[in-house]
Amino acid sequence: MITFIGLGLWDEKSMSLEAIEEAKGCDKLYAEFYTSKLFGTTAKKLEEIFGKPIEVLPREEVESGKNILEDAKGKKVGFLVAGDAMTATTHVDILLEAKKLGIETKIVHGSSIYTAAAGLAGLQIYKFGRATSLTFPQEGFLPDSPYNVISENLRGGMHTLVFLDIQPPKYMTANEGMQVLLDIEKKRKEDIFSQDTKIAVVARAGSDKPLVKFGKVKDLLQLDFGEPLHVMIVPGRLHFKEEEALQQWK
Amino acid sequence: MITFIGLGLWDEKSMSLEAIEEAKGCDKLYAEFYTSKLFGTTAKKLEEIFGKPIEVLPREEVESGKNILEDAKGKKVGFLVAGDAMTATTHVDILLEAKKLGIETKIVHGSSIYTAAAGLAGLQIYKFGRATSLTFPQEGFLPDSPYNVISENLRGGMHTLVFLDIQPPKYMTANEGMQVLLDIEKKRKEDIFSQDTKIAVVARAGSDKPLVKFGKVKDLLQLDFGEPLHVMIVPGRLHFKEEEALQQWK
Numbered sequence: 216m217i218t219f220i221g222l223g224l225w226d227e228k229s230m231s232l233e234a235i236e237e238a239k240g241c242d243k244l245y246a247e248f249y250t251s252k253l254f255g256t257t258a259k260k261l262e263e264i265f266g267k268p269i270e271v272l273p274r275e276e277v278e279s280g281k282n283i284l285e286d287a288k289g290k291k292v293g294f295l296v297a298g299d300a301m302t303a304t305t306h307v308d309i310l311l312e313a314k315k316l317g318i319e320t321k322i323v324h325g326s327s328i329y330t331a332a333a334g335l336a337g338l339q340i341y342k343f344g345r346a347t348s349l350t351f352p353q354e355g356f357l358p359d360s361p362y363n364v365i366s367e368n369l370r371g372g373m374h375t376l377v378f379l380d381i382q383p384p385k386y387m388t389a390n391e392g393m394q395v396l397l398d399i400e401k402k403r404k405e406d407i408f409s410q411d412t413k414i415a416v417v418a419r420a421g422s423d424k425p426l427v428k429f430g431k432v433k434d435l436l437q438l439d440f441g442e443p444l445h446v447m448i449v450p451g452r453l454h455f456k457e458e459e460a461l462q463q464w465k
Numbered sequence: 466m467i468t469f470i471g472l473g474l475w476d477e478k479s480m481s482l483e484a485i486e487e488a489k490g491c492d493k494l495y496a497e498f499y500t501s502k503l504f505g506t507t508a509k510k511l512e513e514i515f516g517k518p519i520e521v522l523p524r525e526e527v528e529s530g531k532n533i534l535e536d537a538k539g540k541k542v543g544f545l546v547a548g549d550a551m552t553a554t555t556h557v558d559i560l561l562e563a564k565k566l567g568i569e570t571k572i573v574h575g576s577s578i579y580t581a582a583a584g585l586a587g588l589q590i591y592k593f594g595r596a597t598s599l600t601f602p603q604e605g606f607l608p609d610s611p612y613n614v615i616s617e618n619l620r621g622g623m624h625t626l627v628f629l630d631i632q633p634p635k636y637m638t639a640n641e642g643m644q645v646l647l648d649i650e651k652k653r654k655e656d657i658f659s660q661d662t663k664i665a666v667v668a669r670a671g672s673d674k675p676l677v678k679f680g681k682v683k684d685l686l687q688l689d690f691g692e693p694l695h696v697m698i699v700p701g702r703l704h705f706k707e708e709e710a711l712q713q714w715k
Contacts, residue, residue, distance in 0.1 A: 223481055224574055231576065232485075233478040299576060301584030304706065310587065311709055322584060324474055324576035324671055326481065326549060329590060331574045334551030337560065340579060341598070345623055346591045367621060373595055421574055456554065459561055 217287045217313050219300035221325025224421025226255030227264055234323050235264065241293035243286050244269045247277045249383055250305070251297035251328075254443060255422055261295070269295065280309040287318045299327035331420040332376055332446050335427050337460025338415075342451065344373030349395050350380045351387060362399040365449050366407045372452035379445055386443035389416040393432050393447070408432070408449070415448040415461060416440055429464035467537045467563050469550035471575025474671025476505025477514055484573050485514065491543035493536050494519045497527045499633055500555070501547035501578075504693060505672055511545070519545065530559040537568045549577035581670040582626055582696050585677050587710025588665075592701065594623030599645050600630045601637060612649040615699050616657045622702030629695055636693035639666040643682050643697070658682070658699070665698040665711060666690055679714040 218237050223229030238244060238261075246258060246269050258269050276282060286292045294300075294309070300322050301307055313320050333340040347364035361377065368375045377396075379387035387395075396408040410433035418426040418440040426440055450461070468487050473479030488494060488511075496508060496519050508519050526532060536542045544550075544559070550572050551557055563570050583590040597614035611627065618625045627646075629637035637645075646658040660683035668676040668690040676690055700711070 221576065223576075228483040228486065229481050229574070231473055231479050231481050235482075236478065299580040299584060301587070302580055302590050304589060307584075307587050307589075307706065307710055311706070311713075314713060322581075322675075324479070324581045324584070326471065326473075326574035326576055327580040330549040330552055330577040330579050331572075334549060334557075334572060334574070337551070337557050339554060339557075340552050341596045344594050345621075348591070371595075371617060425572075456557065456561070460557060463561075463564060 216319040216321070217283065217292045217294055217309070218321040218323060219306055219310065220293050220295050220323045221300035222253060222295055222297055223325035224298060224328065224331055225419070226253060227260055229253070229326060229421050231323070231325065234325060237323050238265045238293050238295065240291065242290035244293045244295060245283055246271045246295035248297060249274050249381065250303040251381065252383070252444070253297050254419065277305050280312055283309060284312055284316060284318065287313060288316070299325050302327060326421060328420055328446060329376065332417045332448060335417050335420055335425050336415045336448055337463065338374055338448065338450065338457050339454065342374050343376055344368035344371060344451070346376040346378065348378040348380070349387060349392050351382060351385065352395065357395065357399050357402070359399055359403065362396065362403060362407060366405065369407065369451050374451045375449040377447040377449060379447070381444070387445070388443070389418070389440050389445040389447050390436055392445070393436055397432070413450065415450065415464065416445060417448065418442070418445045420446070427464040429461040466569040466571070467533065467542045467544055467559070468571040468573060469556055469560065470543050470545050470573045471550035472503060472545055472547055473575035474548060474578065474581055475669070476503060477510055479503070479576060479671055481573070481575065484575060487573050488515045488543050488545065490541065492540040494543045494545060495533050496521045496545035498547060499524050499631065500553040501631065502633070502694070503547050504669065527555050530562055533559060534562055534566060534568065537563060538566070549575050552577060576671060578670055578696060579626065582667045582698060585667050585670055585675050586665045586679070586698055587713065588624055588698065588700065588707050589704065592624055593626055594618035594621060594701070596626040596628065598628040598630070599637060599642050601632060601635065602645060607645065607649050607652070609649055609653065612646065612653060612657060616655065619657065619701050624701045625699040627697040627699060629697070631694070638693070639668070639690050639695040639697050640686055642695070643686055647682070663700065665700065665714065666695060667698065668692070668695045670696070677714040679711040
């Protein structure tokens with residue numbers, strides 16, 4: 216059996232009682248912290264709470280899913296992930312592979328940046344279009360897809376949640392993210408994301424001291440948002456209550 | 466001070482350690498269960514865990530926010546809500562009102578149907594467009610907006626999460642929801658939601674026995690999805706992995 220356990224957003228206190236109970240009841244615990252990560256705690260602290268070791272898997276091993284699936288044939292395996300479970304494609308891949316092998320599966324949900332970022336900023340979650348992710352430019356290559364997603368969402372008046380690349384130990388800052396979008400703008404010139412675009416930055420969601428800032432890109436670029444993780448929100452058409460909410464963060 | 470506490474999806478075990486700690490530390494606890502509700506537990510059970518009474522507020526009182534704000538001037542007030550905090554507009558209204566009055570605010574996040582429904586179905590969360598809500602028809606009046614949202618999302622290949630009306634003690638079933646959309650289709654005739662449209666139904670997300678079903682509307686209409694809450698997903702363009710995931714639930 217495999218239980219996919221969402222640990223929530225920030226530290227060990229973000230975990231639900233169910234997550235803790237399930238993890239304690241497993242024979243073997245795996246974790247992956249490369250699609251997301253809890254910045255307020257460590258695998259060691261989680262091991263103390265669960266009373267058993269956690270094997271943190273590198274990307275290749277999660278993608279093959281081999282050890283997890285092998286163990287799950289005879290044992291109760293827990294697969295720990297930050298945020299809600301199943302938000303990363305590879306988690307679904309493992310689940311489907313398990314089903315094929317006749318292995319029972321279960322999902323334990325955790326709090327997620329998808330709703331947390333909107334809530335912290337004070338924006339209405341139902342007004343968000345699809346989310347997008349920025350990656351660190353590789354040899355100058357900048358994929359346009361995030362720009363396209365923002366553009367399509369704006370056309371429908373929708374907000375866009377923009378995830379920033381996670382390549383441990385490198386975590387893209389909102390400043391780097393803004394620069395990536397400005398660079399795409401330079402190429403595309405459709406005035407989707409300029410120095411004057413107003414956006415929101417949310418840092419350390421789920422922690423005791425989350426930071427939200429709202430303003431023009433040129434002003435936000437000067438700020439230091441502190442420790443990761445950061446996300447950005449490019450707002451679409453704003454309801455006056457949303458406008459009022461964002462004004463708090465100037 | 467007001468702490469907005471998201472309780473998560475289903476029962477007392479859905480709560481995070483932080484939610485419990487914060488609720489225990491409050492002088493006064495309010496709750497609202499009309500925008501969403503925990504079906505696996507009761508206010509009484511939560512009171513036992515927190516060791517103090519919870520005043521469950523009717524819609525009018527939440528909308529005015531009066532008692533909460535009055536109490537929060539001198540006391541530590543906790544406002545308990547199902548799912549993640551701040552997903553309902555009224556919660557943001559109270560927060561903004563509190564800020565105006567100089568009252569400190571804090572948000573404690575919980576697991577939410579937004580990510581849980583996608584995860585349970587095996588669909589990729591980043592492929593969801595904006596969500597929509599169906600309401601019980603009143604005197605034959607059927608607002609078209611949910612149909613428009615689904616239509617726009619489909620045009621962009623995106624999935625749509627469809628919430629179903631909550632009017633305690635009435636909770637719209639997926640069957641009723643499908644009928645509402647079929648009735649709008651009859652009027653609009655744009656072939657957005659027909660008997661042959663394939664959709665997914667997710668019931669009791671966050672419980673030990675969530676149910677997911679995927680199939681044509683005409684077949685799903687014959688099924689009993691059991692106790693609330695139900696949500697529906699109208700899928701857009703499917704990645705082959707998503708197709709594979711949905712095939713599990715036929």
